[in-house]
Amino acid sequence: MRPITNRRFPDGLFDPSANAPGRGLVLTELRAPAERDIILGVILRTIAVIGLAAVSAGAKWMAAAGAPLMQIIFCRNIFAFIPILIMVQTTVGFGALKTRRPLRHLTRSIIGLLAMICTFMSVARLPLVEAATLGFTAPLFATVLSLVVLKEAVGWRRWLAVMVGFGGVLVALRPGVIQISIGVVYGLTAAALTAGAMISIRGMPKSEAGPTIAFYFTLACTVVSACSLPFGWIKPDLPLLLVMIGTGLAGGAAQLLLTTAVRLAPLPVLAPFDYTQLVWASGLGFLVWGERPDIWVLAGAGIIAASGIYILWRERTAARSVLAD
Numbered sequence: 001m002r003p004i005t006n007r008r009f010p011d012g013l014f015d016p017s018a019n020a021p022g023r024g025l026v027l028t029e030l031r032a033p034a035e036r037d038i039i040l041g042v043i044l045r046t047i048a049v050i051g052l053a054a055v056s057a058g059a060k061w062m063a064a065a066g067a068p069l070m071q072i073i074f075c076r077n078i079f080a081f082i083p084i085l086i087m088v089q090t091t092v093g094f095g096a097l098k099t100r101r102p103l104r105h106l107t108r109s110i111i112g113l114l115a116m117i118c119t120f121m122s123v124a125r126l127p128l129v130e131a132a133t134l135g136f137t138a139p140l141f142a143t144v145l146s147l148v149v150l151k152e153a154v155g156w157r158r159w160l161a162v163m164v165g166f167g168g169v170l171v172a173l174r175p176g177v178i179q180i181s182i183g184v185v186y187g188l189t190a191a192a193l194t195a196g197a198m199i200s201i202r203g204m205p206k207s208e209a210g211p212t213i214a215f216y217f218t219l220a221c222t223v224v225s226a227c228s229l230p231f232g233w234i235k236p237d238l239p240l241l242l243v244m245i246g247t248g249l250a251g252g253a254a255q256l257l258l259t260t261a262v263r264l265a266p267l268p269v270l271a272p273f274d275y276t277q278l279v280w281a282s283g284l285g286f287l288v289w290g291e292r293p294d295i296w297v298l299a300g301a302g303i304i305a306a307s308g309i310y311i312l313w314r315e316r317t318a319a320r321s322v323l324a325d
Contacts, residue, residue: 041265058247079248125183134187165307172300
């Protein structure tokens with residue numbers, strides 16, 4: 001699908017999974033894609049989600065090896081530049097990197113960097129599947145922020161979906177039965193900041209393309225984390241170095257594939273496959289750390305996923321109504 005350059009939907013059609021660490025947002029035109037494009041889009045989206053699960057696993061591995069947080073963020077972003085630059089060249093071209101809105105990019109990058117920090121703090125302290133479950137609450141926070149920040153009308157159906165989604169969080173965490181840990185606080189804070197990044201992107205001028213936003217975000221994260229390296233750095237051995245490089249490449253490649261997938265297939269078709277990240281996170285967590293998610297976490301994750309998909313469907317329906325007018 002082609003990026004929109006001359007429309008903005010009042011209800012803010014967006015990809016609710018697009019701003020997890022390393023992801024970029026692309027608004028898309030509503031047209032009927034070919035069946036072959038849909039299948040390819042689903043395949044690419046699934047591969048991208050596997051890459052995002054690998055990023056979380058890589059960050060957890062680096063933290064367990066004693067790597068400082070900012071070194072993890074630096075490695076995640078510096079090596080991501082390879083696929084990011086490929087994405088820019090093959091989509092909008094390097095000329096699109098010229099921007100008249102540097103402060104808007106700076107604001108979005110600060111919010112995104114804080115989200116990445118909280119996300120990596122969360123995965124370092126929680127099983128991967130629990131951290132992923134908390135991350136999927138971002139669309140719920142985004143719905144709330146769209147009313148508070150953008151003053152958008154939010155219908156009762158979406159409010160109900162938000163309440164159901166947060167009910168899923170309660171099911172997964174069982175407050176009062178188990179103690180809420182600092183990792184959970186980091187995870188929910190990361191989701192709220194990710195929602196803030198979504199909102200900041202939706203407030204961007206239409207001239208700012210998705211790959212341009214992704215480039216400046218990656219650049220800002222790289223520069224800020226590089227400045228902290230003299231104050232905290234461990235010399236990696238070969239296995240850790242490979243994990244550092246692989247984490248960055250996986251994050252950048254995932255962003256490239258997410259962007260490509262959303263041009264090929266409608267978001268309501270792609271969104272359910274985002275939640276397969278729970279499967280990949282569970283698998284990686286079990287294989288590497290022996291983590292076993294309990295039935296409550298899985299049930300809560302299912303509720304959160306259902307509410308997120310419904311919110312996206314309502315966004316899509318509202319956007320269709322605008323185009324029909």
